[in-house]
Amino acid sequence: MRLLGLGSNWSVAGRVVLVTGASSGIGAGVVRDLVGRGGTVVAVARRAELLEDLVTSTRGGPGRVEAHACDLTRADDVDRLVTNVRDSVGRVDVLVNNAGRSIRRSIAVSHDRAHDFERTMAINYLGAVRLTLGLVPTMLAQGEGHVVNVVTAGVQLRSPLFSAYIASKSALDAFGRIMAREMRDQGVTVTNVRLPLVRTDMIAPTDEFATAPALSVDQAAERVRRAIECRPIAVNELHATAFELLSVLAPGLADRMSHWASRGLTESRAAMRRG
Template sequence: MSRRIMIGGIALGVPDFRPHAKRFVDGAARGVHQRLMPGAALRRRVNGKVVLITGASSGIGAGVAHKLAEAGATVLLTARSADALEDLAEKIRDNGGEAVAYRADIADLDDCDRLCQKVLEDHGRVDILINNAGRSIRRSVVYSLDRFHDYQRTMQLNYFGAIRLAMNLIPAMKAQGDGHIINVTTVGVFNGVPRFSAYLGSKCALEGWTMAAQNELLHTGISFTLMNYPLVRTPMIAPTKIYDYFPAMSPEKAVDWMCEAIVTRPKRKVTAFGLFSQGMYTVLPKTAELIVNTGYQIVPEFFGKEKKGSEGKSSLASDETGSNVQPLRRRK
């Protein structure tokens, strides 16, 4: 219970700086351990922990699930694809890990509530939440004027679904005095990548919520991390064929990035190019806009895109919908 002092008839809280001191000391120790022995650092961090991963059926989510299970975590896998989830869970269990698959649609807020309720009933807690599921749409604003639903769809999954899960799990994390919420976002929030206004809008909203929540809950032992990934070669970008010609981070590197963030709990993890982009928009905003706009004019709207649909979707977006949240039974 926080202490209070009366000043001028107003009861003011007395801040407790001990959690902050502990965070700095622990953070320094974790950073050294991660640099010297990354494998041992990950095992020490997650062994015996319960980790919930959304969008776990493929890509980064699946890769991280394998790594964490090998390190001793109980991984809870969720997505809309029941078959892909159970296949992944079986592979993890065959390798000696602990995994449970939960089919859920994170874009459905009621499903988010049911998922969290079921997970807490089954496991008692979630130590680490990884909001990895996402939907990306590549379309210019001028081609979206009659497609407002594009913005609603990205907000529903990338923002509302992510924070709904977090807000369901924060009370238990706060009660145990520890927790880590990792929200996957993009380097594009720093330079406003053209044709991704729907996607970036949802990710900027997620970033704003994350920063405010961290500032409010830091003293409770709950940490938040923003993962500003660059382009990653996953199924999410496959429908946009122009990306075949762009440099992209490998899925293996993206998984290592996530594991490092789980150990060190940074406020934000971003590439050097992301920091450069942020600096350009801060110091030379008009020059940065000129560069990005020039690229936008050079590349045609539909260059290199598949005929079926004009969206880059995550595997979660194209999976079959499951409205009921239940652990998937193991196959015999």
């Protein structure tokens, strides 16, 4: 089992899990799921009022939610979060790096939009890395810890129109894998969850996604929980892994197929508004 990258079944009951991006979508779904299983969940995002709604709606257990408002793109905010969490709950058994933003815009219309690349990196990569670095000393001192990076099947598919988003998620995917290799003997593990499309606010600005097949928030939250319980190296979509394999074996064919599949796609409404 270890060779396949699968660990044993681990229970969240009585454990502390920090979930970023907990105010909406997948993150909020993960919080509700883990609290229902007896976990203590540290819920992190900028919108404090939505985090408080989670605290209220999950009161009565079996687990509990502690809300910590934080802008993960601000180094001082992240440092404060790490200190506050250490003071309030003491330990963090699992970190779920879920906060993120997506941008769908082709490179051809991005000549004056370097900030798209900076802001996706700021939250999807640097924010997650900074928080991970802040919590690693505690995990190493505990002799155990697990990090779940919520990334995207796009890191395998390399889909056109998503260069800023997928490059930032690929950076986090690579960081996580290297961290796991470095800490293999120290009890700290990492799973990259490469999700397909999930029906949340994030995909709403893209008209084509309105009718595309997508997971529900509950289905996505279940994948994240399984990543916590079983600690595989990655949670992949079969079609994305097959395409990644094709990209290695026949890269020219993979490029042609990806180009062909994206020909009918349009810029998102935000991109057309130059938002």
